Amino acid sequence: MLEYTHVDGLSAxxxxxxxxxxxxxxxxxxxLIDATIRTEAxxxxxxxxxxxxxxxxxxxxxxxxxxxxxxxxxxxGKQMPWGNPVIGIRNPVAPPLVIHxxxxxxxxxxxxxxxxxxxxxxxxxxxxxALVLDHxxxxxxxxxxxxxxTGTITMRYLRRTPLGRLQAEARIVRTEGVKAFAxxxxxxxxxxxxxxxxxxxxxxxxxxPQ
Amino acid sequence: MLEYTHVDGLSAxxxxxxxxxxxxxxxxxxxLIDATIRTEAxxxxxxxxxxxxxxxxxxxxxxxxxxxxxxxxxxxGKQMPWGNPVIGIRNPVAPPLVIHxxxxxxxxxxxxxxxxxxxxxxxxxxxxxALVLDHxxxxxxxxxxxxxxTGTITMRYLRRTPLGRLQAEARIVRTEGVKAFAxxxxxxxxxxxxxxxxxxxxxxxxxxPQ
Numbered sequence: 001m002l003e004y005t006h007v008d009g010l011s012a013x014x015x016x017x018x019x020x021x022x023x024x025x026x027x028x029x030x031x032l033i034d035a036t037i038r039t040e041a042x043x044x045x046x047x048x049x050x051x052x053x054x055x056x057x058x059x060x061x062x063x064x065x066x067x068x069x070x071x072x073x074x075x076x077g078k079q080m081p082w083g084n085p086v087i088g089i090r091n092p093v094a095p096p097l098v099i100h101x102x103x104x105x106x107x108x109x110x111x112x113x114x115x116x117x118x119x120x121x122x123x124x125x126x127x128x129x130a131l132v133l134d135h136x137x138x139x140x141x142x143x144x145x146x147x148x149x150t151g152t153i154t155m156r157y158l159r160r161t162p163l164g165r166l167q168a169e170a171r172i173v174r175t176e177g178v179k180a181f182a183x184x185x186x187x188x189x190x191x192x193x194x195x196x197x198x199x200x201x202x203x204x205x206x207x208x209p210q
Numbered sequence: 211m212l213e214y215t216h217v218d219g220l221s222a223x224x225x226x227x228x229x230x231x232x233x234x235x236x237x238x239x240x241x242l243i244d245a246t247i248r249t250e251a252x253x254x255x256x257x258x259x260x261x262x263x264x265x266x267x268x269x270x271x272x273x274x275x276x277x278x279x280x281x282x283x284x285x286x287g288k289q290m291p292w293g294n295p296v297i298g299i300r301n302p303v304a305p306p307l308v309i310h311x312x313x314x315x316x317x318x319x320x321x322x323x324x325x326x327x328x329x330x331x332x333x334x335x336x337x338x339x340a341l342v343l344d345h346x347x348x349x350x351x352x353x354x355x356x357x358x359x360t361g362t363i364t365m366r367y368l369r370r371t372p373l374g375r376l377q378a379e380a381r382i383v384r385t386e387g388v389k390a391f392a393x394x395x396x397x398x399x400x401x402x403x404x405x406x407x408x409x410x411x412x413x414x415x416x417x418x419p420q
Binding site (some may be wrong): 021022024025026028031037039040041042045046048049054056057060061063067068069072083086088091114117118119120121122128130134161162 | 367
């Protein structure tokens with residue numbers, strides 16, 4: 001199932017150059033998404049904006065990969081999950097989260113969620129909380145040598161999560177053969193709003209040959 | 211917490227007019243998101259596209275609501291969750307799902323997920339499956355008289371979900387006071403890929419005054 005995995009083997013310079021080209025584009029599309037949801041512009045202004053957007057899309061489509069982005073690797077073996085809907089620096093759907101590994105082994109991120117992620121008025125959609133936590137727990141449960149995919153995950157909603165500045169945290173609790181048990185939470189300035197725990201499993205294709 | 215809820219009281223004609231203005235705009239932004247992820251255009255083409263996008267954003271921002279979209283209501287009391295990240299016809303992040311209630315009471319949807327929702331190469335991000343299922347189970351567990359928000363939800367991943375045409379289904383299993391128990395699944399043409407079950411709770415603000 002690696003048909004979409006491009007092993008690009010880009011040098012560090014190439015990675016930096018591509019990032020400099022595509023990251024500002026993605027940031028502009030994120031701003032456009034927010035404006036698209038919130039605009040009250042009239043039909044003429046919207047038609048003019050739509051024409052500009054369609055022109056931009058045609059320019060970008062003039063040269064593009066077949067199929068989705070996949071996961072690419074630089075020459076030094078670093079993953080480039082740039083199309084990912086949580087952390088992808090080339091995916092406008094992603095907030096994107098920047099995830100750090102703390103010295104105590106926890107994976108942590110601080111990020112902002114705006115209008116594009118709204119469920120109950122003024123609050124984060126419960127499924128967006130699940131998207132973020134699934135990703136963060138999965139990252140805590142995995143490493144480059146041992147990728148692990150979600151087996152089961154449970155989200156517990158303590159209260160609604162307001163839109164705005166949030167933080168999330170996840171850690172591995174224990175491992176057991178091909179399984180890793182992870183837990184984490186989403187929080188606002190007042191404390192935890194959603195808790196998660198899950199079992200993450202090393203996929204067959206990523207296990208040592210027996 | 212209704213500070214962002216606009217009770218617009220739009221007539222059916224106004225709703226249709228707004229839909230005709232904003233739905234094609236949103237569809238264009240969805241195509242742009244896909245192109246942004248997949249493009250291999252060079253720096254000059256990307257800069258030209260970015261300038262067009264920024265111009266479109268400025269046009270749309272010239273008149274916009276403060277804060278997120280909220281949930282608006284038409285004059286006949288119909289909800290307009292147009293900013294929702296799963297079903298919102300004005301939210302480019304949403305695929306969007308169109309959900310139907312079947313005669314047997316199940317809530318069902320068929321939809322396509324493309325590059326913007328990719329986790330493992332060629333496959334749906336596990337958190338996107340969770341986003342879709344959280345929404346669909348919540349919709350099955352709720353109705354206009356009795357909104358219910360997710361209390362806990364568990365996702366069980368049977369196998370990876372390929373990008374492309376998918377279907378999802380959810381139903382209420384039983385209710386117990388302010389709680390409703392719901393279950394559902396996500397499936398491709400070969401069968402179920404992710405199962406979900408959850409408890410959905412009527413929020414305090416939506417309960418009958420005692």
